[in-house]
Amino acid sequence: MSRGHLRVLLGAAPGVGKTYAMLEEGRRLRDAGVDVVVAVVETHGRAATSALLDGLEVQPRIALDHRGVRLDELDLAGLLDRRPALALVDELAHTNAPGSANNKRWQDVEAILAAGIDVISTVNIQHVESLGDVVQQVTGVPQRETVPDAVLRRADQVELVDLAPQALRNRLSEGVVYPAARIDAALSNFFRLGNLTALRELALLWLADEVDVALQAYRAEKGIAAPWEARERIVVALTGGIEGETLLRRGARIAARSSGGELLAVHVTSADGLAEPDPGALSGQRALVETLGGTFHQVVAEQTPGALVEFARSVNATQLVIGASRRSRLESLLGGAGVGASLIRMAGDIDVHIVSHAQAGKRRLPRVGGALSVSRRLAGLALTIVGLPLLTWLLSSFRSPDSITSDVLGYQLFVVIVALVGGIWPALLAALAAGVLLDFFFVDPLYTVTISEPLHLLALVIFLVVAALVSFVVDQAARRSRAAIRSAAEAEVLVTVAGSVISGVDALDALVSRLREAFGMTSVILRQDGEALYTAFEATLADDADDETSVPLGEHASLYLRGKRLEASDRKILGAFVSQIEAALVQRRLASEAEGMRPLAAADRMRSALLAAVGHDLRRPLAAATAAVSALRAPDLELSASDRTELVETADESLTALGSLVTDLLDVSRLQAGVLGVTLADVSIDEVVGNALDELGMGPGDVELDLGAVPTVRADAALLARVIVNLLANAVRYSPAGSRPVIATSEFGDRVQLRVIDTGPGIPPERLDDVFLPFQRLGDTDNTTGVGLGLALSKGFTEGMGGTLDAEDTPGGGLTMVVELEAAP
Numbered sequence: 039m040s041r042g043h044l045r046v047l048l049g050a051a052p053g054v055g056k057t058y059a060m061l062e063e064g065r066r067l068r069d070a071g072v073d074v075v076v077a078v079v080e081t082h083g084r085a086a087t088s089a090l091l092d093g094l095e096v097q098p099r100i101a102l103d104h105r106g107v108r109l110d111e112l113d114l115a116g117l118l119d120r121r122p123a124l125a126l127v128d129e130l131a132h133t134n135a136p137g138s139a140n141n142k143r144w145q146d147v148e149a150i151l152a153a154g155i156d157v158i159s160t161v162n163i164q165h166v167e168s169l170g171d172v173v174q175q176v177t178g179v180p181q182r183e184t185v186p187d188a189v190l191r192r193a194d195q196v197e198l199v200d201l202a203p204q205a206l207r208n209r210l211s212e213g214v215v216y217p218a219a220r221i222d223a224a225l226s227n228f229f230r231l232g233n234l235t236a237l238r239e240l241a242l243l244w245l246a247d248e249v250d251v252a253l254q255a256y257r258a259e260k261g262i263a264a265p266w267e268a269r270e271r272i273v274v275a276l277t278g279g280i281e282g283e284t285l286l287r288r289g290a291r292i293a294a295r296s297s298g299g300e301l302l303a304v305h306v307t308s309a310d311g312l313a314e315p316d317p318g319a320l321s322g323q324r325a326l327v328e329t330l331g332g333t334f335h336q337v338v339a340e341q342t343p344g345a346l347v348e349f350a351r352s353v354n355a356t357q358l359v360i361g362a363s364r365r366s367r368l369e370s371l372l373g374g375a376g377v378g379a380s381l382i383r384m385a386g387d388i389d390v391h392i393v394s395h396a397q398a399g400k401r402r403l404p405r406v407g408g409a410l411s412v413s414r415r416l417a418g419l420a421l422t423i424v425g426l427p428l429l430t431w432l433l434s435s436f437r438s439p440d441s442i443t444s445d446v447l448g449y450q451l452f453v454v455i456v457a458l459v460g461g462i463w464p465a466l467l468a469a470l471a472a473g474v475l476l477d478f479f480f481v482d483p484l485y486t487v488t489i490s491e492p493l494h495l496l497a498l499v500i501f502l503v504v505a506a507l508v509s510f511v512v513d514q515a516a517r518r519s520r521a522a523i524r525s526a527a528e529a530e531v532l533v534t535v536a537g538s539v540i541s542g543v544d545a546l547d548a549l550v551s552r553l554r555e556a557f558g559m560t561s562v563i564l565r566q567d568g569e570a571l572y573t574a575f576e577a578t579l580a581d582d583a584d585d586e587t588s589v590p591l592g593e594h595a596s597l598y599l600r601g602k603r604l605e606a607s608d609r610k611i612l613g614a615f616v617s618q619i620e621a622a623l624v625q626r627r628l629a630s631e632a633e634g635m636r637p638l639a640a641a642d643r644m645r646s647a648l649l650a651a652v653g654h655d656l657r658r659p660l661a662a663a664t665a666a667v668s669a670l671r672a673p674d675l676e677l678s679a680s681d682r683t684e685l686v687e688t689a690d691e692s693l694t695a696l697g698s699l700v701t702d703l704l705d706v707s708r709l710q711a712g713v714l715g716v717t718l719a720d721v722s723i724d725e726v727v728g729n730a731l732d733e734l735g736m737g738p739g740d741v742e743l744d745l746g747a748v749p750t751v752r753a754d755a756a757l758l759a760r761v762i763v764n765l766l767a768n769a770v771r772y773s774p775a776g777s778r779p780v781i782a783t784s785e786f787g788d789r790v791q792l793r794v795i796d797t798g799p800g801i802p803p804e805r806l807d808d809v810f811l812p813f814q815r816l817g818d819t820d821n822t823t824g825v826g827l828g829l830a831l832s833k834g835f836t837e838g839m840g841g842t843l844d845a846e847d848t849p850g851g852g853l854t855m856v857v858e859l860e861a862a863p
Contacts, residue, residue, distance in 0.1 A: 040154055041154065042153070043194040043195075044147065044156075044159070044193040044195075045157070045159070045193065045194060046130065046158075046159050046193045046195070046196045046197070047160045047197050047199050048162075048163060048197065048199065049162050049163065049200075050234065050237040050238040050240070050241040051163075051234055051237050053206055053210060053214070053215035053216075054201040054206060055201060056161075056162075057160055058087050059199050060079075060126055060128065060158050060159075060160055061076075061079065061090035062090060064076065064094055064124070064126045068093070072123050072124055073123040073124065074094065074122060075094075075096075075117065075120060075122035076126045077097050077150075078112040078126075078129075079091065079126060079128045080128050083217065084215070094126075097120065100116075102137045102138065109135040111134050111138050112127070112138075112143065114138075114139045114140070114146050115139070117155075118149070118150070118153050121155065123155070124155070124156045124157070124158065125155050125157050127143065127147055127150070127157055127158070127159045129159075129161070130144050130147060130160060130161040130189075131143070131144065131165035133183050134146070142185075144185050144186075144189050147159060147189075148189075160199075163244060165181060165183055166185060166244065167185060167186050168187045169244070172240065173240070177228055177237075178227075179228060196245060198242070198245050200238070203234035204231065206234055207231065210229055210849075211847070211849035225847075227786065270293065270300065271299070271300045271355040272289045272355070272356070272357045272359060273289075273304055273346070273350045273355040273357070273358050274286055274289040274303045274304070274332075274359045274360075275305075275346050275358065275360045276305045276320065278320040279361075280319050282319060282320070283323060284361070284393065285359055285360070286326050286332075287330075290331075300332070301327070301330060301331065301333070302333050302335060303327045303333070303334050303335065304334075304335045304337060305320060305337075306336075306337055306346060307337070319617075321618065322617045337349055342377055343380035343384055346358065346377075346381060347381065347384045351388070356389065357389045358385060358390045358391065359393060360390065360393070362393065362394045363377065378392050414459060415463065417459055417460055418456050418460010419463075421456055421459055421464070421468075422464050425455075426452065426468065426471055426475060429449070430475050430479060433448055433449075433479075433480070434480075445480045446476065449472040450504065452468065453468050453504060453508075454504065456468040458508065458512055461509050461512055461513055461516075462506060462509035465506070465508065466506065466509070469504070546619065546622050546623070547572050549615060549618055550564050550573070550574050552615075553612075557612075558601060558602060559600060559602070560601040561599075561600045562574045562597065562598070562599050563598040564595065565595060565597075565598065585600070585601065585603040586598065586600045587599040587600075589612070597619070659696045660696055662691075662692040663688070663689045666685040666688045666689035667689055669685050670685050716838045716839055718752050718839065719754070720750050720752065720862040721754075721758060723749060723792060724745055726755055727745070727781060729755075729759050730759050730766060731766075733759070734766060734770075736770075740778065742779070742780045743780075743782075744780060744781070744782040744783070745782070746784065747785075749785055749790045749861060751861055752839070752840070752859065752860045752861070752862050753841070753859055754835075754838075754839055757838065757839060758839065758859075760831070760832070761832040761843070762792075762794070762857075764829065764831065765794040765829075765832060766781070766794055769794050769795070769853075772799060772852075773796045773852075774797065774798060777798075780793070780796075781794055782795065787861075789861060790858070790859055790860075790861045791856055791857070791858045792856070792857040792858075792859070793855070793856050793857075794857075795848055795852065796848065796854075797850065798851075800847060800848065800852050803847075809829050809845055810833045810845075829843075832855075836857055836859070840859070841858050842856075843856070843857055843858075
C-alpha cells in the first residue's frame with residue numbers, strides 16, 4: 039500500500055484564510071470527482087467558512103468526557119474505515135483530548151497517510167517547533183501546541199496562505215475573525231502590527247528555506263552539477279591577505295548590480311594547519327563582509343581549488359571572485375599551475391573573476407630551513423660526533439668477511455636515528471661520515487678511502503637519500519605539531535576574548551586583559567589622546583629589562599606592551615587583537631557621540647517648540663485676559679452689567695487656561711530633567727476614575743464604564759488621575775454627538791490594561807507616533823485646547839509609574855488609548 043500525500047497550508051497567524059482555502063480546494067476536488075471527506079474542521083463561528091461546508095461530506099466526531107467537560111475530537115477509526123481518497127484535517131498542531139488514539143493531531147495525520155489516504159491540513163508558523171523561542175520573543179506568548187519540523191519537511195507540498203498584516207487587522211476589526219468581545223484585546227496583544235509583520239517574515243523565510251532545500255535535493259537527485267541561475271550568488275575567496283578587502287568590495291559591487299544578488303565570502307584553511315593567514319586581516323574582512331550584507335564561511339581542505347569549487351556548487355553560486363596570484367614569476371615556474379588556473383579548469387559553468395591587486399606577484403620564495411628547534415639540531419650533531427666512533431669501534435670488534443651486510447645496516451640504522459633526532463643537516467653529515475667510515479674500515483682495501491666499485495658509490499648515495507627522506511618526514515611532522523599546538527592556543531585565546539565580550543564584559547577591558555594574559559606581558563596599557571583608558575598589570579613587579587612595544591591604533595590611540603620581546607609569529611595573533619580593539623574604539627566613540635547628541639537633539643526640539651508655544655499659544659490667553667481687564671478699567675467706556683460679567687468671565691477663563699499651560703510646561707520640564715516625583719502604591723482603578731470624572735464635571739451618564747472586576751494596580755494615584763483626565767477629555771472632545779466614550783479594563787497575567795475609547799475621526803496611521811510629542815495638537819486652535827502637552831505628559835507620567843501608553847485604532851473608527859500598568863500583588 040502506497041503512502042498518502044500530505045499538503046499543508048501554512049499561515050502567519052490565525053485569520054489569514056487557511057481553513058477557507060482548504061475547504062475551497064476540497065470543494066474543487068469534489069467537483070472533479072475526488073472522494074473528499076471533511077475529517078475535522080474548526081470554523082470558529084465564521085459564517086463564510088461554515089458556508090463552504092455545504093455539500094461536503096463531514097465525518098462525525100467522537101465525544102470524549104474530560105473532567106465533566108464534553109470534548110469533540112477526530113474519529114480516526116471511523117475515518118480509516120471510511121477510507122476516502124482525500125481527508126481535510128484542520129489545525130495540524132492541535133492537542134487531542136485524553137482518551138484519544140494519539141496525543142497530537144499530527145500523529146493522527148501520520149496514521150491516515152500510512153493508510154494511503156491523502157490529507158490537506160493547516161498550521162500557523164508559530165506552531166513550528168523550531169521557531170517556538172523566536173515566536174515567544176516576538177509575541178510574548180509561549181506556544182504549547184507545536185508540530186515537529188520533520189513532519190512539515192516530509193510533506194509533499196507546503197503552501198503559504200498570505201495576507202498583509204494591516205489587511206488582517208482590518209479583517210479582525212470587522213469581526214470576521216473573532217467575536218466583538220475579543221477584538222480589542224486581540225488587536226492590542228497578539229495581533230499588533232509589529233507582531234504580525236514579524237510572524238509573516240518568519241513564515242516567508244521558513245518557506246523560502248524549504249524551497250531552497252527542495253531545489254538542492256532535486257538537483258542532487260537528478261545529478262545536476264551545473265548551477266541554476268535562479269539567483270545570483272557571488273562567492274569571494276579570501277586567503278587572509280590584505281588584498282581581501284579589494285576582493286570583497288568588488289564582489290559586493292557585482293552582487294549589487296544583480297537584483298537580489300547574494301554575497302558569500304569563504305576562507306579555505308589548509309588541512310595540515312601550515313597555512314598562516316594574517317588573523318587580524320581575516321578578522322577585519324569578516325567584519326567587512328557583514329557590513330556589506332554578506333555571510334562569512336570557513337572550510338578545511340587539502341586542495342584549495344577543489345574546495346572552492348565544491349563550496350560554490352553547494353551554495354548554487356553563479357560567480358567566483360579570486361585574487362591574482364601573489365606568487366613571483368620564479369615561484370610560478372617552479373610550482374606549476376596556480377590556484378587561478380586550476381579554478382578556471384574545474385569551475386565549469388561558474389564564472390571566475392580574477393581581480394588584480396597591489397600584492398599580485400610580490401610573494402617571495404620560502405626560505406630553506408627546518409622546523410626543528412636548535413636544541414634538537416645540536417642533539418643530532420652531538421649524537422653524530424659521539425655515536426659514529428662508538429658504532430665504528432663496536433662493528434670493528436666483530437668484523438669478519440661475512441659481516442659487511444650487518445655493518446651496512448648498522449650504519450643505516452644510525453643515520454635514521456640521527457635524522458629522527460636532529461633533522462636534515464645532522465642526518466646528512468652522519469650519512470656522509472658513515473659512508474666514509476664504512477669504506478675506510480670495512481671495504482677492501484681496508485684503511486683507505488677509495489671508491490673503486492660503482493656499488494660503493496651507490497651505497498653512499500643511498501645513505502644520503504635515506505637521510506634526506508627521513509629528515510624531511512621528521513621536519514614535516516614537527517612543523518605540523520608546532521602549527522597544531524599554536525593554532526589550538528590561538529583559538530583558545532580568541533574564544534576566551536569572544537566569550538568575555540559576549541557575556542557582557544566591557545569589550546575594551548576584556549581585550550586588553552586577555553592580550554596581557556595571552557602573551558604573558560608585564561603590563562598592557564591602552565592610551566587615547568594621551569589618556570590611559572584601560573590598563574592590565576601582572577601581580578609581580580616590572581623588570582627594568584623588560585622590552586616595551588608600542589602598537590599604533592586608529593582613533594589617535596596606541597597600545598603599550600611591556601614584557602618579553604614579541605616574535606614574528608606572535609604579531610599575527612596580535613594583529614587580531616589590534617583589529618578588535620580598533621573596532622571597539624570606533625564603537626565606543628560612536629556610542630558616546632550618539633549618547634551626547636540625544637539630549638542635545640531633544641533639548642533643541644523642546645526649545646524650538648517651547649519658543650513657538652510661548653510666542654503664540656501663551657500669548658493668546660494672555661492677550662485675551664489683558665484686553666478684558668483693560669476694558670473693565672477704561673474710565674471712558676460705559677459697560678452694561680452683562681458686558682462686565684462677560685469680560686470678567688473671559689479674563690477668568692483666559693487666566694485659568696494660562697495657569698494650566700504654565701503648570702503643564704513645568705511638568706514637561708520636570709519630565710525632561712528626570713526629576714518627576716512618583717510615589718507608587720496599590721491604587722484601585724474605580725476610585726481614580728471616579729476622581730477624574732469629578733474633576734471633569736462628568737456623571738455616569740456621560741461615559742460608559744466597563745471596569746470588570748475593578749483591578750488594583752501599582753501607581754501614583756494623583757498622576758494616574760491626571761492621565762485619565764487628559765485621555766478622557768480628548769475622548770469627549772472628539773466623540774461625535776450622541777456617542778459616549780468608553781473606559782474599560784482587562785487583565786493579562788501581571789499587567790492591567792485601561793482603555794479610553796472614542797468613536798471619533800481617529801488619527802491617520804502615519805501620525806500615531808506624533809500624538810505623544812510635546813506641542814502636537816493636530817489642528818486644535820481654540821482658547822482652551824492648550825499647547826499640545828496633554829498626551830506627552832500622560833505618556834511621561836505613565837512611564838514614570840513603570841507602565842506604557844499606546845494609541846490604537848478603534849474598530850469601526852476612532853481612537854483607543856491603552857494604559858498598561860503592573861497589577862498589584
